[in-house]
Structure formats: C-alpha cells, structure tokens
Amino acid sequence: MEGGFGSDFGGSGSGKLDPGLIMEQVKVQIAVANAQELLQRMTDKCFRKCIGKPGGSLDNSEQKCIAMCMDRYMDAWNTVSRAYNSRLQRERANM
Amino acid sequence: MAELGEAHEAELQRLVAAEQRKAQFTAQVHHFMELCWDKCVEKPGNRLDSCTENCLSSCVDRFIDTTLAITSRFAQIVQKGGQYAIPQENDRSKGLVIKQTEGPVGEGCQPIVRSASGCYQICWC
Numbered sequence: 106m107e108g109g110f111g112s113d114f115g116g117s118g119s120g121k122l123d124p125g126l127i128m129e130q131v132k133v134q135i136a137v138a139n140a141q142e143l144l145q146r147m148t149d150k151c152f153r154k155c156i157g158k159p160g161g162s163l164d165n166s167e168q169k170c171i172a173m174c175m176d177r178y179m180d181a182w183n184t185v186s187r188a189y190n191s192r193l194q195r196e197r198a199n200m
Numbered sequence: 201m202a203e204l205g206e207a208h209e210a211e212l213q214r215l216v217a218a219e220q221r222k223a224q225f226t227a228q229v230h231h232f233m234e235l236c237w238d239k240c241v242e243k244p245g246n247r248l249d250s251c252t253e254n255c256l257s258s259c260v261d262r263f264i265d266t267t268l269a270i271t272s273r274f275a276q277i278v279q280k281g282g283q284y285a286i287p288q289e290n291d292r293s294k295g296l297v298i299k300q301t302e303g304p305v306g307e308g309c310q311p312i313v314r315s316a317s318g319c320y321q322i323c324w325c
Binding site: 122123124127128131132135139142143146150151154155170173174176177178180181182184185186187188189190192 | 208211212215216219222223225226228229230232233234236237238240241243244245246247248252253256257259260261264
C-alpha cells in the first residue's frame with residue numbers, strides 16, 4: 106500500500122495506520138537530520154582549528170588534526186549534553 | 201482510505217510531542233557547542249582533559265544564567281519606561297507586562313521584539 110510520499114506508512118494493507126511504524130520512520134528522519142547538523146558544524150569547527158593557511162592539499166598533520174578534532178568534538182558534544190540535561194533537572198526540581 | 205482510530209491518533213500525538221521535545225533539546229546542544237567549543241577547546245588532543253570538560257559544563261550553566269539575567273533585567277528596564285515604545289495610557293498605576301504571543305498585537309499592546317517563536321509585546325495589564 107502506498108502512502109502520499111511513495112512509502113508504506115505502516116498500512117500493511119489493513120486500512121489502519123500503525124503509530125509504532127510511523128514513529129519508527131519519524132525517528133529515523135530526525136536522526137538523519139541530526140547527523141547532518143552535527144557533521145556540518147563539526148566540519149566548520151575542525152576546519153577553523155586545523156587548517157591554517159590553506160595549501161595545495163591537506164598535509165599529514167592537518168589530516169591527523171582533523172581526525173582528533175572529530176573525536177574531541179563528539180566527546181565535547183556528550184559533555185555539553187550531560188551538563189544541559191543536569192541543569193534542566195535542577196531547574197525542574199526547583200520549580 | 202487508511203485512517204487512524206481515535207486512540208491511535210492520541211497515541212501518535214503523544215509520541216510526536218515527545219520527539220519534538222527531544223529535537224528541541226538536541227538543537228539547543230548544537231547551539232551550546234557553537235559557543236562553547238571556541239571558548240574551551242584550544243587544540244584538539246588525544247582526549248578532553250578535565251580542565252576542558254569543566255569549561256564546557258560551566259559554559260552551559262553560565263549561558264543559562266546569562267539568559268535568565270538578561271530576561272529579568274530587560275523586564276526591569278521596560279518597567280522603568282526605557283527607550284522602547286511604551287503604549288500610552290493615562291492611568292500609569294497599571295503595571296507593564298511582557299507577553300509572548302503568536303499572531304496579531306493585542307489591545308493596549310505594542311510589539312517590541314520579534315523572535316523565532318513569536319512576538320514579544322509590552323502590554324498594560
């Protein structure tokens with residue numbers, strides 16, 4: 106059974122839509138969008154940190170820096186995410 | 201035509217609302233990274249040292265504190281009749297209230313700031 110966007114929105118031919126299957130697709134779309142956002146920002150930040158005067162190609166030190174930068178960016182993302190979550194819980198507890 | 205039963209529709213709304221909250225959280229984390237990475241990370245090394253970790257945590261807290269400080273001071277400035285457009289009223293004993301609404305400017309209100317989520321209006325209450 107085809108939905109409006111050319112995919113089966115969990116209809117499975119029964120005429121009823123399944124919220125569970127719809128949500129699976131929603132979650133996948135959100136995850137993809139988040140990954141795109143992360144990559145775009147990571148690229149921007151790591152370019153700034155690792156590439157000084159742009160040369161004819163990326164040399165070894167620049168490539169190593171980029172690899173480390175990516176790992177550190179994701180570590181930092183986790184740290185920030187935890188800190189924000191803690192703060193939200195503290196604020197909720199104070200309300 | 202396929203359709204949702206009422207119970208399914210309510211369930212779906214609940215699940216979507218939960219995902220929206222998660223998406224808002226994630227968007228906010230991206231925003232924090234935008235500010236805090238530059239402040240806290242010098243040159244990316246083999247790991248994040250504790251100094252950098254503390255800086256990132258503090259950065260989040262201080263940003264939120266800053267937001268709260270600005271909001272409350274702004275309300276004070278407006279109360280004291282600052283340079284923003286204040287609606288004219290003879291009875292100045294009424295208080296000023298900052299409202300955030302979508303849609304048209306209410307009665308006795310002046311628009312002051314347009315944010316992503318709607319308009320802030322100053323209104324006599």
